[in-house]
Amino acid sequence: MLGVVAGSLAFIVVALCIGLFYFMAATTCEERIRNQVLDLATLASTVVDAEEHHQLQNADLQGSPQHLQALKPLVAIHKKIPEVHYIYTMVYNGDRQFFVLDTAQNPIIAQRKDTEPSSVMSEYFPENPYEALAKTQLVDGQPYIFPEIYEDSYGRFISAVAPLMDDNGRLEGFLGVDYRVSVYENEIAQIRNMAIFALMVGAFGSILLGMLSSNQRAQSLIQVQERIRAENEMRAAKERAESALDTKQELLTIAAHDLKNPLAAIIGVADMMAIYLRDVPPRYLPEGTRNLFFKIPKYANNMLRIIEDVLKAETAERIGIQLADKPFSVTEAANEVVEFNRFASKKKKITIHYVCERAFYMIGDRDRMMEALDNLVSNAVKYSPPNSRVDVALGCDLARTMLRFSVTDEGPGLNEKDQQRLFQKFQKLSAKPTAGESSSGLGLSIVKHVVEAHGGQVFCESEKGFGATFIIEMPIVEARSLYEEYNENETPAEVPVSHLSSQRIAAFHKR
Known part of the structure; x- marks a missing residue:
């Protein structure tokens, strides 16, 4: 018994x-697959060019070079993920929906027996009861995954959609992904x-x-x-x-690789120009202009390094950013960043007003810190309207232990939802560049990683319609007078450890 x-x-x-x-x-399996489909829709929406997509809304353009070029990145994603059944885009016309791009329009994908392509600007009559809820969330700029499995004559699918915004930040349509439920x-x-x-x-x-x-x-x-x-x-x-996660990293690698060839061409042309300009007399080419030409290869190589940083973004979140550990002048780095951005600001007739209190020194990676500072200054220029002003300030607290770098613009500002997603990757915010400049949605996330790796913090103060101020605060090791004479080759390496508070040392070695 x-x-x-x-x-x-x-x-x-x-x-x-x-x-x-x-x-x-x-439950874990379903949640993982649903999150994967939602992430895939969000990521695929970032490769759709908004202006090019708007121009394609004409049935006569089907099969044109413009149509095939716009379809190419979506087809590349579809081919790499065989579980995907459809990737498509639609536009709204009131309560009606019309197809624009459809990966089934590709001849290879169209050969599949369970696939039927849609025509450009053919109307779609939704039957899913969650369509209205999906559109409500898309209007807020958020992706949406349907809570129930969608079923038609071609099979059963897990479906997700991501918003497609026009240049004014209004919802124009959406990108949809149908994922075969058979995998789940x-x-x-x-x-x-x-x-x-x-x-x-x-x-x-x-x-x-x-x-x-x-x-x-x-x-x-x-x-x-x-x-x-x-x-x-x-x-x-x-x-x-x-x-x-590895699949998402692979897609990032493809996008970054396509940027390397144009940059390499810029470097090659700039090097050839430098050779010819060396023999041009100063009366025909001012020294300042000559120096700008000679700096082109340097900054192009900086852009190549930034691309490599994008490829390592996922790894950086898991194991941390690898930084140099050397003293350097933050003031000199900030000066160089401001001067570099004056060229872009002059094109938009934007005045950069720069104020620096002292010569500040810190320990870390100069190139990485310049990358973070440049992101904030270039963003201020990018999102400011013409004939406006950008204020850049470099100072410290009264105890001279914390450096404060601030950038203030007169752009459109940020609402509460924007500020909550500000430093996350691949975020499309309501504010748009004022001169059609491109934005990858990675810049501010890189700033956050770099600043936190140096023991600091970055934050934003903004109100919709009244511009924005981005602030970096970091520990420093020395602050000198700007007018004090000193050897340019001297570094603050000789500063006694006793001059640094234990809090500043701990903040630096925390990383």
Whole structure:
């Protein structure tokens, strides 16, 4: 009797554990796939050129070079992820929806038996009851994944949409992704089969435990085996999630690679210009203009390094940014950043007003810090209207322990939703560049990583319609007078450690 009771209790415990594990694994699997589809829709929407997409809204352009060029990046994503059934874009005309791009318009993808391409500007009649809710969220600039599986004559799909905004920040349409639900069902079937197998093993173990209830060692071995099996399943679920992140990194690599060739061409042309300009007399070419030509290769190479930083963005979040550990003048770095951005500001008739209190020094990576400062100044110029003003200030607190670099513009400002997503990657905010400049949505996230790696912080003060002020605060090791004579080759390496507070040292070594 005791054996039956013990075996029954053991079987109930095992069944509950397996049932709970099955529920958790199935929930995790569904959530992972749904997040993957939502991330894929968001990422794919970033490769759609808004202006080019707007021009394609003409049925006569189907099959044109312009149409095929716009379709190319979406087709590349579709081919790399075979579980995708459709990637498409639509535009709104009142309550009506019209197709523009559809990866099934590609001849190779169109050959699939379960695929039927849509024509440019053909009307779509939605049947999903969640369409209105989706549009409400898209208007706010947020992606949306439908809570229920969509089914038609071609199969069953998990569907997600991401907003497509026009130049004024208004919703023009959306990008949709249909993901084959068979992938999710196959994984659930595997989990279910494993749960059934585990339940059978548990039943056998319970019978054995009831027969050998007096044998405590046998009971312990079964418990250990069950625990190991559960840990292995959780580890496998984690590896599948990491695989989804690797797919996103691969897409970033493709986009960054396409930027390298134009930059290499710029460097080559600039080097040839430098050779010819060396022999041009000063009366025909002022020295200041000559120096600007000679700086082109330097800044183009800086752009190449920034591209490499984009490729490493995901890795940086997990293992941290690798920085140099040398003293350098923040004042000189800020001066160079401001002067470099004056050329772009003059084109838009924007005045950069720069104020610096002292010659500040800190320990870290000069190139990385210039990259962060340049992001803030160039963003201020990019989002400011013509004939406006950008204020740049470099100062410190009264104790001269914390440096404060601020950039204030007269742009459109940021609302509360924008500020909540400001320093995240691939964020499309309501503010738009005032002269058609491009924006990758990565600049401010890089600033945050660099500043925090130096023991500092970055934040924004803004109100919609009244411009924005971005502020960086970081620990410094020395502040000198700007008018004090000193050797230009001297560095603050000789500053005694006793001059640095323990708080400043801890802030720096925290990274």
